[in-house]
Structure formats: C-alpha cells, structure tokens
Amino acid sequence: MADATHDTGAVLAQAAAWKAAGKGVAIATVVRTWGSSPRPAGSKLAVDDTGAFVGSVSGGCIEAAVITAALDVIAGAPAQRLGFGVSDAAAWEVGLACGGKVEVFVEAVT
Amino acid sequence: MKAAVLAELIAARAAHRVVALATWLDGSDARVVTVDDAPPALAATVAQALREERALVAEVDGGEVLIEPHLPPTRLILVGAVHIAEPLAAMAALAGFAVTIVDPRRAWATAARFPGQTLDGRWPDDAIAALAPDLRTAVVTLTHDPKLDDPALIAALRTPAFYVGCLGSQKTHAARRARLAAAGFDDAALARLRGPVGLRIGARSPAEIAVSILGEIIASLRGAA
Numbered sequence: 489m490a491d492a493t494h495d496t497g498a499v500l501a502q503a504a505a506w507k508a509a510g511k512g513v514a515i516a517t518v519v520r521t522w523g524s525s526p527r528p529a530g531s532k533l534a535v536d537d538t539g540a541f542v543g544s545v546s547g548g549c550i551e552a553a554v555i556t557a558a559l560d561v562i563a564g565a566p567a568q569r570l571g572f573g574v575s576d577a578a579a580w581e582v583g584l585a586c587g588g589k590v591e592v593f594v595e596a597v598t
Numbered sequence: 599m600k601a602a603v604l605a606e607l608i609a610a611r612a613a614h615r616v617v618a619l620a621t622w623l624d625g626s627d628a629r630v631v632t633v634d635d636a637p638p639a640l641a642a643t644v645a646q647a648l649r650e651e652r653a654l655v656a657e658v659d660g661g662e663v664l665i666e667p668h669l670p671p672t673r674l675i676l677v678g679a680v681h682i683a684e685p686l687a688a689m690a691a692l693a694g695f696a697v698t699i700v701d702p703r704r705a706w707a708t709a710a711r712f713p714g715q716t717l718d719g720r721w722p723d724d725a726i727a728a729l730a731p732d733l734r735t736a737v738v739t740l741t742h743d744p745k746l747d748d749p750a751l752i753a754a755l756r757t758p759a760f761y762v763g764c765l766g767s768q769k770t771h772a773a774r775r776a777r778l779a780a781a782g783f784d785d786a787a788l789a790r791l792r793g794p795v796g797l798r799i800g801a802r803s804p805a806e807i808a809v810s811i812l813g814e815i816i817a818s819l820r821g822a823a
Contacts, residue, residue, distance in 0.1 A: 515599060598600055
C-alpha cells in the first residue's frame with residue numbers, strides 16, 4: 489500500500505540521486521501540524537535546483553511556497569522554518585472539511 | 599543535512615534497522631540515532647517517537663530537535679497455505695503488513711487461492727532463514743503438521759521476530775513445546791511462543807479466527823499484549 493513509509497523512501501532515494509548527480513538539493517519536512525492537515529509530521533518533499541520535486545508536505549496548497557524556499561536554501565540561504573495557516577477555502581480545495589496549520593523545515597543537502 | 603547523513607539514513611532503512619533521524623531545527627545538525635546511542639537529552643523522545651511511530655519535537659537547551667522515526671515495514675510470514683491463511687493474509691495486507699505465505703506443497707500455495715500475495719515454496723526452515731524475520735516481523739504456523747511447523751518455529755525462535763505463534767489446540771501446543779524443548783530451547787525461549795494463537799473472542803469461522811490472530815499480532819506489535 490502507498491503509505492508514508494514508502495513515500496519517504498522514494499523521497500530520500502531521489503534526493504540522494506540528485507545529489508550524486510551533482511545537483512543542488514533541499515529537503516522539506518513537516519515538523520508539526522495543528523487541526524486538520526493532509527500530511528503528518530515527518531512527511532517529506534525533496535527539491536532539486538531546477539524546482540523539480542518529489543514527495544508531499546500538504547495536499548498541494550503550500551507546495552509552491554515550500555519549493556520557493558527550497559530554491560533559496562539551495563542557493564545558500566540558511567535553513568528555514570515556515571509556518572502556514574491553511575485557509576478554509578484552500579482546505580476545501582484539498583478535500584478537508586476545515587482549516588489547519590502546518591510548520592515545515594527546509595534545509596539543503598550539503 | 600549532510601549528504602553522508604542522508605546516505606546513512608537510506609542504508610539503515612534498507613537494512614531494516616530501527617532508527618530515528620534527529621534534525622536540529624536551527625539547521626545546525628542532523629544525525630541518525632537509535633534508542634541505544636541517542637544523546638541523553640533526546641533519548642526519551644526518540645524512544646517515544648519509535649514506540650508511537652510518529653514524529654515528535656524535543657526541546658533541548660532552548661532549541662528544538664525534530665525526531666522522526668524510521669521503522670522497517672511490518673511483515674507477516676504464514677507457514678501453511680491452509681484455509682485460514684486466506685482471510686488472515688488478506689486482512690493482514692489491509693492492516694499494512696507485507697505478507698508471505700510459505701508452503702512447499704504446490705497444490706496448496708496457489709495464486710488462485712491467494713491473489714496478489716507473495717507465495718514461497720521453499721521448506722519452512724529454508725524460507726524463514728532467507729526471509730530473515732526482524733523486530734517488525736510476525737511468524738505464524740498454521741499447518742498442524744510437525745514436519746512443516748516445527749522447522750519453521752525452530753528457525754523463527756532464533757530471530758528477533760516480535761511474534762511467533764502456532765495454530766493448534768492446548769494439547770497439541772503442549773506436545774509442540776515438549777518437542778522444541780527436546781530440540782534445545784529453554785523456558786525463556788519457549789515463553790515467546792504464542793499458542794494456541796489468537797485473542798479469545800469466541801471465533802468460529804476461518805475469518806473470525808483470522809481476526810483473533812491478527813488482533814493478537816497487533817496487540818503484540820503495539821505493546822498491548
């Protein structure tokens with residue numbers, strides 16, 4: 489079954505493969521969630537220096553902002569902690585009945 | 599995170615080791631740790647994260663450390679492609695277990711009876727040795743035939759499998775324990791054997807018996823029994 493463990497393995501493997509190929513790589517990880525959130529703490533998203541990504545830290549509503557932060561981190565910015573409040577409207581888009589909050593940690597693979 | 603730490607985490611997962619990734623949320627450090635080698639300030643949170651199978655944040659020296667458990671997949675090895683194995687394999691798969699059904703009797707272990715399941719036609723002792731049960735693996739013998747069950751149990755009791763169980767009556771279980779004692783297992787080793795398998799829920803049909811066995815396996819996995 490497509491559980492979080494399998495997702496995590498694929499994300500880690502892709503991050504390592506990108507790094508081995510000489511690309512810049514960042515990994516974003518869900519640190520905490522409050523209320524309804526589509527992905528639990530520990531969920532991961534890996535990003536390369538072209539913005540290509542694998543994995544998920546939400547149902548899709550915050551991925552763009554996380555990828556932007558990941559590109560900054562790959563370019564040399566320090567690791568970042570990002571907080572997101574998922575609005576009711578956005579939460580509806582991802583299939584949730586109510587809003588939630590999520591904190592994401594973004595760091596480069598060095 | 600350093601690429602070497604990422605490689606270490608991937609290797610630990612591939613080796614089915616029970617580890618946690620500790621990430622200092624100021625970006626200063628990330629390490630792969632175990633319950634045994636975690637820094638003292640993190641040890642309790644590492645143990646809790648692994649036990650509860652969820653990521654937790656530890657507070658240390660005014661900073662925060664994300665503790666992320668990385669556990670091998672849960673596996674269930676069934677010895678004996680008997681009638682009860684059909685609902686048990688299907689239910690265990692639904693509960694997230696990777697299931698392997700071991701039975702060298704080709705007429706029993708057929709894809710028609712076990713659609714989508716992994717079948718292993720080796721003798722049980724060879725199969726158990728090759729499958730290498732770990733701390734997240736349960737082994738259950740179902741054949742009632744000592745020629746098949748006993749070699750599987752002898753092999754399984756030499757592994758760290760979290761659950762080793764045998765289908766059968768109290769009477770046949772006593773005889774089984776006596777045979778295994780004669781094979782060299784002491785009381786401590788035999789205390790690991792669950793038999794007769796299953797929670798006492800009054801199960802009658804094969805599907806109900808499967809529920810009782812799977813319930814006991816999950817209770818054992820979660821430390822509830």
